[in-house]
Amino acid sequence: MLQKPRGTRDFLPDEMEARRTIEWRMREVARCWGYREVCTPEFENLELFTMRSGEGIVEEMYIFEDKGGRKLALRPEITAAVIRMFINEAKVAPKPLRWCYFADCFRYERPQKGRYRQFWQFGVELIGADTARADAEVIMLAADMLNATGIAYDLKVGHLSFMKNLLKDLEYSAQRRMMAHLDKKDFDGLKNTLESMNKADLCNSLIALVNCRDLAEAFEISGPVPEKERINQTIEILDAAGIEYSLNFGIARGLDYYTGMVFEGFAQNLGAENQILGGGAYRLAHLFGGDDVASCGFALGFDRVMVSLGEKIHRKDTVVAVVCTNECRNHALEVARIFRRAGIRSEMDLMGRGLGAQIAHASKSADFAVVIGQRETESGNVTLKNLHTGEQKTLDPESAIAEVVSHGARR
RNA sequence: GCCAGGGUGGGGUAGUUGGUUAUCCUAGGGGACUGUGGAUCCUCCGACCCGGGUUCGAAUCUCGGCCCUGGCCCCA
Structure with missing residues (x-):
C-alpha cells in the first residue's frame, strides 16, 4: 500500500472539525485586534530563507530546483516571506501594519510528538511601530489567542538588552556562542567558554541574569541598559492588562535579527516539544532591500496546540x-x-x-x-x-x- | 544523524518453544423486514509493513529497508 510521506498526516472529518474550530477562535482574536490575513507563496527562492537564517538551515529544508534551474524551498516559516511581501507590495502603506496568517510550513526534521514535517503556524506581524506599546500589544494578543484555545500554558517574556549589555565587550561570534549557552541553560559550557576567553568574571552575572525573575534586579545585574524606559513601559502595560507571564532574561531566541523584547510560550502538558509560541521585536526588512523598519510578531505552533488540547474539542453539527x-x-x-x-x-x-x-x-x-x-x-x-x-x-x-x-x- | 520500543482486516486485539483454513470484539455491506426494525437473528466483506535469508514449512527465527511512538540533537 502507498504510504504518505514521513512526517505528514491525514486528517479525518472529526479532526478537521476540531482543527477548524480552534483555527477560527484564533482568527477571531486576530480580527478583533485589527490583524488582517495575508497569504504568501508555499515556496520561495531559497535565498529568502538563507538570508534570514543562515546557510545552516539548508539541511533542514525541502529544497528543489524548478525547470528553469531556480533554487526554491518549501517555506520553513512565514515571517521572512511576510516581510519580503511587505517590501514588495506594501512599503508605502500607512503604518503600522497589522497582519496575520495561518498556513503550513515544511521542515525536514526527525518527527516526534508535536513535531511534523508539514505543520501549521498561526502568526502575526506588526510592522512599522517601534514602541513599547507595540511590543506590549503583540504579547497581549498572543496571550489572548492562547487563552481562546483553552490550553494550559506558561508565557515567558524577556528582553535581549540585558544579555547584550553584559556581553558587549565580546566579539560578535563569542556573543552568539554565549547566547546559545544561556538559551539552553548550559552553564558548564558557558563557564568553559568564558574561561577560555579570560572572561570568567562575567559568568556569575550571566547566570544570575538567567535565573532572575524580577525587573529591578535584572537592571542591577546588567548595569545601565539603553532601552530601560521602553522595557519599563512594556512591562507596565502588560501588568495593567493583567497578562499572566513570568520574566525570563535567559531567552535568546535563535536568531540575530531579534532586537529587543522576546517571548515564548510553553504548553504545560506536552513532552520534549512543548514550545507552542515564539516571538519578539526584530529588524528584517533591510536584509531584503527595504528600509530598516522595526517589526514585532509571533508564530504559534498550531499542531502543538491541538496535541495539547487532545480530545477536548468536540464540536458536533446537529x-x-x-x-x-x-x-x-x-x-x-x-x-x-x-x-x-x-x-x-x-x-x-x-x-x-x-x-x-x-x-x-x-x-x-x-x-x-x-x-x-x-x-x-x-x-x-x-x-x-x-x-x-x-x-x-x-x-x-x-x-x-x-x-x-x-x-x-x-x- | 543518534537511542529505545513497536508494526496482525477500517479501528481494537489473540496467536510468536516455527506446523491445517489466523482468534475475538467492533465498524461496514446484504437479508429476515416497503410506516419507526436505534433491537434481535442470519450472512457477507476484510489483515500478518516491504524485501532477502534459514526451513519440508515463517505472522512466529534472522538480516536489511520503510513507517509509527517516545527521547537525544536541532528547533528559524
Missing part, C-alpha cells in the same frame, strides 16, 4: 436524517431542501434502504429523523423523531426546524 418511503422520495427531497435552507445539515438515504433500515442508520449518524411518508406528504406536516430520546411528534416544517435549532448544537 444532523437531521430525512427518511422516507420510496414513493414519497420527491416530497422528502423538498423537505430536506427547506431544512438545508435553514442552515441545518440534512442527509438523505442513497442506498435504497427501507424506512426501518434508514432509521437504523440514522440513529448512528444523526440527532433527528424527519419521517416523510404518505401521511406527511398529504398533510404537509413532518414527523420529527429525536433520535437521542426516542420522542416523536408531528409538526409543520417550520416548527420542526425551530425544534431542531433550539436543540442546541447549532453554533
